[in-house]
Amino acid sequence: MATLEIRDLHVSVDTEQGPKEILKGVDLTVRSGETHAIMGPNGSGKSTLAYSIAGHPKYHVTSGTVTLDGEDVLAMEPDERARAGLFLAMQYPVEVPGVTVSNFLRTAKTAIDGEAPKLRTWVKDVKSAMENLRMDSAFAERNVNEGFSGGEKKRHEILQMELLKPKIAILDETDSGLDVDALRIVSEGVNRAKEGTDLGVLLITHYTRILRYIKPDFVHVFVDGKVAEEGGPELAERLENEGYDRFLSAAAQN
Amino acid sequence: MTLITPERNQAAGHVDPAAAYVPDQSRAERRTSFEVADFPVPHGREEEWRFTPVDRLGNVFSDTPTDDREGDPAATFDATEVEAVLAEPLGPGAAPRGTVLVPADRAAVVASANTDQALHLKLAADTVYDEPLRLRIHGNGAGRRSNAHYVLEAGPHSQGLVILEHTGSAEHTGNLEVIVGDGANLTVVTLQQWEDDAHHLGQHDALVGRDAAYRHIAVTLGGAIVRVNSNVRYAGPGGEATLLGVYFADAGQHLEHRSFVDHNAPRCTSLVTYKGALQGDTAHTVWVGDVLIRKEAEGIETYELNRNLVLTDGARADSVPNLEIETGEIAGAGHASSTGRFDDEQLFYLMARGIPEAEARKLVVRGFFADIVARIGVPEVVDTLMAAIEAELAATGS
Numbered sequence: 001m002a003t004l005e006i007r008d009l010h011v012s013v014d015t016e017q018g019p020k021e022i023l024k025g026v027d028l029t030v031r032s033g034e035t036h037a038i039m040g041p042n043g044s045g046k047s048t049l050a051y052s053i054a055g056h057p058k059y060h061v062t063s064g065t066v067t068l069d070g071e072d073v074l075a076m077e078p079d080e081r082a083r084a085g086l087f088l089a090m091q092y093p094v095e096v097p098g099v100t101v102s103n104f105l106r107t108a109k110t111a112i113d114g115e116a117p118k119l120r121t122w123v124k125d126v127k128s129a130m131e132n133l134r135m136d137s138a139f140a141e142r143n144v145n146e147g148f149s150g151g152e153k154k155r156h157e158i159l160q161m162e163l164l165k166p167k168i169a170i171l172d173e174t175d176s177g178l179d180v181d182a183l184r185i186v187s188e189g190v191n192r193a194k195e196g197t198d199l200g201v202l203l204i205t206h207y208t209r210i211l212r213y214i215k216p217d218f219v220h221v222f223v224d225g226k227v228a229e230e231g232g233p234e235l236a237e238r239l240e241n242e243g244y245d246r247f248l249s250a251a252a253q254n
Numbered sequence: 255m256t257l258i259t260p261e262r263n264q265a266a267g268h269v270d271p272a273a274a275y276v277p278d279q280s281r282a283e284r285r286t287s288f289e290v291a292d293f294p295v296p297h298g299r300e301e302e303w304r305f306t307p308v309d310r311l312g313n314v315f316s317d318t319p320t321d322d323r324e325g326d327p328a329a330t331f332d333a334t335e336v337e338a339v340l341a342e343p344l345g346p347g348a349a350p351r352g353t354v355l356v357p358a359d360r361a362a363v364v365a366s367a368n369t370d371q372a373l374h375l376k377l378a379a380d381t382v383y384d385e386p387l388r389l390r391i392h393g394n395g396a397g398r399r400s401n402a403h404y405v406l407e408a409g410p411h412s413q414g415l416v417i418l419e420h421t422g423s424a425e426h427t428g429n430l431e432v433i434v435g436d437g438a439n440l441t442v443v444t445l446q447q448w449e450d451d452a453h454h455l456g457q458h459d460a461l462v463g464r465d466a467a468y469r470h471i472a473v474t475l476g477g478a479i480v481r482v483n484s485n486v487r488y489a490g491p492g493g494e495a496t497l498l499g500v501y502f503a504d505a506g507q508h509l510e511h512r513s514f515v516d517h518n519a520p521r522c523t524s525l526v527t528y529k530g531a532l533q534g535d536t537a538h539t540v541w542v543g544d545v546l547i548r549k550e551a552e553g554i555e556t557y558e559l560n561r562n563l564v565l566t567d568g569a570r571a572d573s574v575p576n577l578e579i580e581t582g583e584i585a586g587a588g589h590a591s592s593t594g595r596f597d598d599e600q601l602f603y604l605m606a607r608g609i610p611e612a613e614a615r616k617l618v619v620r621g622f623f624a625d626i627v628a629r630i631g632v633p634e635v636v637d638t639l640m641a642a643i644e645a646e647l648a649a650t651g652s
Contacts, residue, residue, distance in 0.1 A: 054606050055605075055606070056602055057598070057602065077605065077611070078602060078605040078606050079605040079606075079607075079608050079609055079610050079611065079614070081606075082605070082606055082607055082608035083608045087606075088606055090603070090606075093603060094597070094599045094600050094603050095600075096600050096603065096604065096617070096618065096621055097621050097622065097624075098620065098621025098622055098623065098624030098625060099617050099618070099620070099621040099624070103617075104604075104607075104617075107609055107613070107617065108604075108607035108608055108609055111607070111608035111609045111610065111613070112607075112608040143621070160607060164607065164608070
């Protein structure tokens with residue numbers, strides 16, 4: 001049972017005009033087995049939340065706390081956060097030339113577990129995880145994200161999530177740019193991880209269509225750097241019908 | 255990308271550092287001579303010396319004999335692993351010495367003039383040498399002048415791997431003259447693992463025979479100033495030349511590689527690939543790749559590439575590809591050059607998967623060199639190289 005607690009989180013980034021506050025007091029609690037959808041218009045700070053939790057150096061936490069089972073996440077380096085059980089499936093994963101997927105996965109698994117995985121079971125695990133995600137076995141010998149299509153990049157992110165078995169996973173717009181088949185395959189991967197390891201999921205998305213495949217327990221609407229409204233799955237349906245307009249006009253009036 | 259440069263100054267407004275001087279009309283016009291007097295000591299403004307810290311190279315440029323002392327040579331040449339191919343040494347003018355390599359700069363001409371007896375290695379025709387032929391050159395003291403000239407003949411249809419291994423310290427000038435016989439397959443590796451205070455300038459010229467394959471691999475890791483010029487021309491059609499280089503420069507090191515492929519015969523190929531990493535203040539690398547495609551070189555194909563990975567602030571990589579084309583009747587010609595700093599997004603991505611920073615850096619740097627390492631394909635050279643790179647990365651604790 002793991003709990004990720006975000007309390008009054010304020011985050012800024014440096015711009016040419018000086019620091020700009022993006023997150024303006026976020027409160028959120030994600031527990032094992034729960035699926036939280038964070039929805040919101042572009043520029044509302046959804047990705048900033050994801051990268052801040054993962055520890056990207058570009059984002060400066062100015063106040064607030066993030067804890068995982070009481071441990072101070074903000075005091076950890078990005079690699080320590082991952083080893084503590086956090087995972088971020090990135091929207092735009094970078095290419096790492098000359099590093100094969102297979103080498104990368106093994107190195108990451110070794111780092112997370114603190115010991116090299118047993119070769120025989122590892123090879124089998126990778127193979128079956130790739131088959132589940134309909135990835136060709138030749139994929140393992142390609143360089144990380146080099147020349148991957150958008151769909152391949154997202155599958156590769158979910159592959160890592162399935163193999164590294166985090167406690168809490170943040171999926172940053174994993175659905176964007178996917179066709180219906182790929183969306184289904186990727187969603188199946190997330191659902192497998194939820195069932196298999198009681199994964200807690202923070203699902204960041206602009207659209208509701210992924211929520212047809214991954215059922216959220218909670219929906220949070222993100223507007224202007226904080227949670228504007230919270231509710232159950234029915235909130236997503238309402239957003240599907242109404243869009244974000246009523247939140248945006250409310251934010252404009254403030 | 256293809257760059258055609260019949261006259262380099264033609265494009266107004268084009269900021270090309272190479273345009274700041276009046277160049278030879280063609281790379282082919284560059285002076286070569288056996289006369290020391292034909293090459294004055296460089297002052298640093300000459301095209302071929304403009305990147306090199308010539309003010310620190312006075313000793314290497316001086317026309318002086320090797321600083322051998324009683325029982326204590328300036329450099330030790332351990333030829334035990336080349337005994338199988340050791341031939342009678344060659345005095346000045348004794349062919350084939352001087353038939354392929356004519357000195358093209360000050361360092362090469364003083365090396366030539368001050369080497370009485372050139373070491374002569376001869377791979378017999380139609381013979382495959384399974385074991386690497388390794389010549390170990392060890393400098394016995396910083397500041398001590400050492401001159402060398404080697405002649406390497408690979409007989410027709412022979413096959414072999416020759417490694418020149420440089421360690422220790424010296425003020426070393428070394429010429430390598432290579433004759434690749436028709437149909438031969440020869441790989442030459444020059445490994446620079448000098449101490450931090452060594453200076454080494456070298457000219458390596460090869461004549462590639464008909465349907466022969468020649469590979470020259472420069473691996474430069476040590477030395478204060480190292481400059482290796484690897485040049486190729488062809489004795490007939492069908493020759494293949496592959497010039498590879500890997501370098502890793504630390505603070506205070508100047509590592510320079512130049513190549514000149516003279517496509518003077520039809521239907522030959524050349525592939526030039528150099529990759530380097532730099533870290534630390536004043537680390538400086540230079541790559542200058544010249545290719546000349548002469549009128550008679552129809553049907554040739556050439557490509558040259560240089561990539562530099564700058565790991566820290568304060569390092570500088572110069573990269574200059576020059577392609578000169580006198581005939582359009584070719585299969586292909588291109589070049590690429592890029593210099594980039596270490597990508598923090600790659601680092602974040604790997605760390606976000608639990609990989610500690612030091613290991614993540616190592617992965618990225620190893621990845622950067624992966625394709626050229628695969629192309630080198632000589633296990634013992636690759637192992638030495640990767641071990642040295644890991645040591646370099648570990649040394650900075652980064």
